[in-house]
Amino acid sequence: MIKEILPDLYSWSEYSEEKQLDFNGFLIIGNGESVIIDPPSLGKDGEAELMNLIDSHLSCPIKGILLTNVHHERTSNLLKNRFSVPVWVNARDKEGLETPTDRTFKGGDVLFCGIQAIQLEHQKSPGETAFYIKDQQIMILGDALIGKVPGTVNMLPPDKYQDPAKAKAGLNQLMDYEFEALLVGDGVSILKGAKEVVKNFLTH
Numbered sequence: 001m002i003k004e005i006l007p008d009l010y011s012w013s014e015y016s017e018e019k020q021l022d023f024n025g026f027l028i029i030g031n032g033e034s035v036i037i038d039p040p041s042l043g044k045d046g047e048a049e050l051m052n053l054i055d056s057h058l059s060c061p062i063k064g065i066l067l068t069n070v071h072h073e074r075t076s077n078l079l080k081n082r083f084s085v086p087v088w089v090n091a092r093d094k095e096g097l098e099t100p101t102d103r104t105f106k107g108g109d110v111l112f113c114g115i116q117a118i119q120l121e122h123q124k125s126p127g128e129t130a131f132y133i134k135d136q137q138i139m140i141l142g143d144a145l146i147g148k149v150p151g152t153v154n155m156l157p158p159d160k161y162q163d164p165a166k167a168k169a170g171l172n173q174l175m176d177y178e179f180e181a182l183l184v185g186d187g188v189s190i191l192k193g194a195k196e197v198v199k200n201f202l203t204h
Helices: 043-055 076-083 091-096 164-176 194-202
Strands: 003-006 009-016 021-030 033-037 062-066 087-090 103-105 116-119 129-133 138-141 181-184
Touching (some): 009 043, 021 043, 021 181, 062 076, 076 087, 087 091, 181 194
Parallel strands (some): 033 062, 062 087, 087 103, 138 181
Antiparallel strands (some): 003 009, 021 033, 116 129, 129 138
C-alpha cells in the first residue's frame, strides 16, 4: 500500500525477513515534476496503485529514479522500463549496478523536484548520498542511517564500513542543514523533530 506520509510525498515498503525491517521507497511530487527514490518491490497491486497515482498527477511527469547508493537498486529497473525514465546514481557508485546506467550525479547537484544531492564520506559505498529538500525541510538517507527502532536512528553494523568511526564522523555534515523530517531507506522514518534525533545520535 502506498501512503502519503507528507504533502505530495508518498512511500511504500517491502519487509525484509533477513534484516527484520522495512525497505522503503518514495515518490516525490513537486516543482512541476515527480521522481522515485530507492524503490523496493511493489507487487502487482502496488504497481497499479503507483501508476494510478502518477497518472493522477499528469502535470508533474515522472523524470527519473534516484538511488541513494549502489545497493538500493532494488526494483528500479522494472520501474525504469514501466515509466520509460532513466535511473540516476552517484558517479562514484556507477560501476556496481546490476544494470548499467549512464545517468549520474555528484554531491552538490540539484536534481528533480529541487532535491539537493549531498555526498557523504566514508560510508558503506563510495557514492552514498543524502537527498535534501530545503523548502520542506526533508532529509532522505539510504544506508547512512537506519530506523530499526522507531523514533531513533542507528548505523549499519561496523563490519559494513572500512572505518566505522570515520563513517560516523562523516555524518556530521548533516547538521549543516535544517530538516524536520528524516526519511530512511531502511526502517522507520521520523517525520518530526528528526534533526535533534540525529544530533543526539552523533554526539553520543
